[in-house]
Amino acid sequence: MLNEFSLISRYFSRPSQAPGSAVLGVGDDCALLAPRAGKALAISSDMLVEGRHFFAGADARALGHKTLAVNLSDLAAMGASPRAFTLALALPVIDEAWLEEFSAGMFALADPAGCELIGGDTTRGPLTLCVTVFGDVDAGRALRRDAAQVGDDVWVSGTLGDARLALGALRNEWTLNAAELAEVQRSLDWPEPQLALGMALAGVAHAALDISDGLAGDLGHIVARSNVGARINVDALPRSATLARQTPQIQRQCTIAGGDDYQLCFTASVRARDVVLSASSQAGTSVSRVGTITAFDEAADAARIVWTDAGGQPLALALRGFDHFDD
Amino acid sequence: MLNEFSLISRYFSRPSQAPGSAVLGVGDDCALLAPRAGKALAISSDMLVEGRHFFAGADARALGHKTLAVNLSDLAAMGASPRAFTLALALPVIDEAWLEEFSAGMFALADPAGCELIGGDTTRGPLTLCVTVFGDVDAGRALRRDAAQVGDDVWVSGTLGDARLALGALRNEWTLNAAELAEVQRSLDWPEPQLALGMALAGVAHAALDISDGLAGDLGHIVARSNVGARINVDALPRSATLARQTPQIQRQCTIAGGDDYQLCFTASVRARDVVLSASSQAGTSVSRVGTITAFDEAADAARIVWTDAGGQPLALALRGFDHFDD
Structure with a gap:
């Protein structure tokens, strides 16, 4: 049985896809994100709850995609360019096949968008997904x-x-x-x-x-x-x-x-x-x-x-x- | 009955306590946070689930305090100085007395720490609290x-x-x-x-x-x-x-x-x-x-x-x- 730490490590901690983006990623008390000169950081957080935002038993790969997509959409609505995100998730059980699919769906969207997973939290609980996303934008040009x-x-x-x-x-x-x-x-x-x-x-x-x-x-x-x-x-x-x-x-x-x-x-x-x-x-x-x-x-x-x-x-x-x- | 938007507005949207901290706070697609010169942003996210991290029926004011405290503690562990946080919460029902106490406990800790609530999400669901917190730190001096x-x-x-x-x-x-x-x-x-x-x-x-x-x-x-x-x-x-x-x-x-x-x-x-x-x-x-x-x-x-x-x-x-x- 995986414990919390090996879980994070196996599915959500990867070599950085965008070298130099985060100073420090998954695995410390905090991630460190270095600002880009002249840019403000656009920040949005969305929580998805099973039975409310998606059906129980929803396809895990699609759910991984959608969980990040709804947050990236908030960046799009500000005219911001994606940089990074955190993922907090409560899971009723550890289901490795589910985690494999969920993370694959999430990274398939994150990687081409240049959006790096820099931290988060995992716990046991009713299936709940909370992503906080970060993007760069000129404050004066934000939508x-x-x-x-x-x-x-x-x-x-x-x-x-x-x-x-x-x-x-x-x-x-x-x-x-x-x-x-x-x-x-x-x-x-x-x-x-x-x-x-x-x-x-x-x-x-x-x-x-x-x-x-x-x-x-x-x-x-x-x-x-x-x-x-x-x-x-x-x-x-x-x-x-x-x-x-x-x-x-x-x-x-x-x-x-x-x-x-x-x-x-x-x-x-x-x-x-x-x-x-x-x-x-x-x-x-x-x-x-x-x-x-x-x-x-x-x-x-x-x-x-x-x-x-x-x-x-x-x-x-x-x-x-x-x-x-x-x- | 309060809907989602009046709920956010009543309990979680306040005049900024730290003028000039966030460029744009609660109420848009994203919050905007302007970086401080030479500082990296320390970011941490924690999810608290009822029955797992706190007892069902826990005192709402203490819970508001603790939800933010465990995140500020991650900033402390990096040597970072608090700036802002987002709050995503799933609530089984809208209980105004509970929200009043919960937000009071949270802000009583946030305000003296100079940590401004800049955004978040509310939805119906099993009681779940997810805070993402932001602090400033010199990347080279971070713990x-x-x-x-x-x-x-x-x-x-x-x-x-x-x-x-x-x-x-x-x-x-x-x-x-x-x-x-x-x-x-x-x-x-x-x-x-x-x-x-x-x-x-x-x-x-x-x-x-x-x-x-x-x-x-x-x-x-x-x-x-x-x-x-x-x-x-x-x-x-x-x-x-x-x-x-x-x-x-x-x-x-x-x-x-x-x-x-x-x-x-x-x-x-x-x-x-x-x-x-x-x-x-x-x-x-x-x-x-x-x-x-x-x-x-x-x-x-x-x-x-x-x-x-x-x-x-x-x-x-x-x-x-x-x-x-x-x-």
């Missing part, structure tokens, strides 16, 4: 939530809603055939953090975040923090061919209120359209213009976000973001 | 585990074993009267990270760590990583008056194999004794010289650590550190 300007375009990357479409099928909210499910489940299980796009947008976009809880809730953070409103064309929200074949109600629910997409939502000046499109092309990720940032009068008692159809007619939608305390 | 030198003195701070003595009483392994239990339980529930001592020892001590898993296991890391041995005088291990009244067997078990003390164990040159004592006095923490680092011959098949009595006679002890995967 914050509170920087949207009235008149900005609102953009989203990739397509929205496939992860929610897969989740709904797995929960029997609706039915997909096997080929459809396989196609959209990839978005749920293997989300790709939009790192290249985030870095290309640093200093170009005004506000940005990653869509982890659904566009309605997440864009809600941008407009609230920036003290503005938004007008969004629901029909312009990009969606996969599979999602586009579902009923209009499912399409709207998935694109607007679907979590777990990990695409970027950002705002940028109308004058920056060409620069945004060239950032998109440079990053190899599509972007779609879906609306406009509007002035918001707190006293007027109106919704901050107005959802419209392609003709500009406001729609009455009772949709909201995903809240981890809302069963 | 590592692999730097013990043959001939070094071995020192420990404070007294050892009270936390284990309290735990044993709470588990009915032995009996203490109420006054004794109250006295030693403070070490278990309210451990004090030895930050001032750690900083005073940076550049003075050779190797160091904090004793979280018991002296035998933790000193075992120093000697293994430094490829040396050690000879420790068991009778010289500092203990409280309460522990000194227990049977010799309990005293040894608690001082040598007791976890959760969060005192420092460090090695330093014999020539540095006066400097160590003056660091101790400057930090207001007692230190005791308990043994010597010895040469170790891997081929000789001997124990790396020889435990002796005050007369230098080796003792046969079957003791080990605390392993979170060893029930």
Whole structure:
């Protein structure tokens, strides 16, 4: 039986993949990370709990990928470049096959991203995964939530809603055939953090975040923090061919209120359209213009976000973001 | 009912206590931390699970203190100066009275230490707490585990074993009267990270760590990583008056194999004794010289650590550190 220390050593302590990144890695009281000249360190921490963020018995390799991916997505949303991460995990039992797959999935994402595992903790407990991730960014060019300007375009990357479409099928909210499910489940299980796009947008976009809880809730953070409103064309929200074949109600629910997409939502000046499109092309990720940032009068008692159809007619939608305390 | 976002806002998002520390704190995709010139960032992450690291129903204020204390102790063990931390927590229910107490206990330790909460995550799940802590340290003066030198003195701070003595009483392994239990339980529930001592020892001590898993296991890391041995005088291990009244067997078990003390164990040159004592006095923490680092011959098949009595006679002890995967 492996004890805690040989466990760390066997699966999570490797020769550094990025020589010179961390001064001191796994195995001491602390890791040491040397700052890069002129850069601030972007830091984010996410906790994933079995039965809440992933199904019991989830594929270990996909879970290793997703645990790191959701954290890298936070770096992408700041325009930061990945450097390192820590991993704390509680495991009900030591299952070597599981650890082998989990760590393989995690490192297959970490290594090409230049993100080194520098420390962490392992303990026995209900399966819980906590990653804290570190990236470099110019503080003045970081993509914050509170920087949207009235008149900005609102953009989203990739397509929205496939992860929610897969989740709904797995929960029997609706039915997909096997080929459809396989196609959209990839978005749920293997989300790709939009790192290249985030870095290309640093200093170009005004506000940005990653869509982890659904566009309605997440864009809600941008407009609230920036003290503005938004007008969004629901029909312009990009969606996969599979999602586009579902009923209009499912399409709207998935694109607007679907979590777990990990695409970027950002705002940028109308004058920056060409620069945004060239950032998109440079990053190899599509972007779609879906609306406009509007002035918001707190006293007027109106919704901050107005959802419209392609003709500009406001729609009455009772949709909201995903809240981890809302069963 | 509070949702995730108002929860974060109410209990964990406060005006910065240390203006200028973090560029951007709680509430964005990432926090931004600006490096200090010439310093490396020391980073440590610990996960605490209910029923494993603390009893179900543990006092929330003490738990808030301890969750941060065990992480600050890792900074102390590197000689680093605290700057900031993130907190990820899974909660089975939202209990506002609990959150009020938990956050009060955490901030009462964080604020005087100059350690700012800059981000984190909250979710529903079995009660699990994960803190990642950040400190500044000169990379060249950091107290590592692999730097013990043959001939070094071995020192420990404070007294050892009270936390284990309290735990044993709470588990009915032995009996203490109420006054004794109250006295030693403070070490278990309210451990004090030895930050001032750690900083005073940076550049003075050779190797160091904090004793979280018991002296035998933790000193075992120093000697293994430094490829040396050690000879420790068991009778010289500092203990409280309460522990000194227990049977010799309990005293040894608690001082040598007791976890959760969060005192420092460090090695330093014999020539540095006066400097160590003056660091101790400057930090207001007692230190005791308990043994010597010895040469170790891997081929000789001997124990790396020889435990002796005050007369230098080796003792046969079957003791080990605390392993979170060893029930």
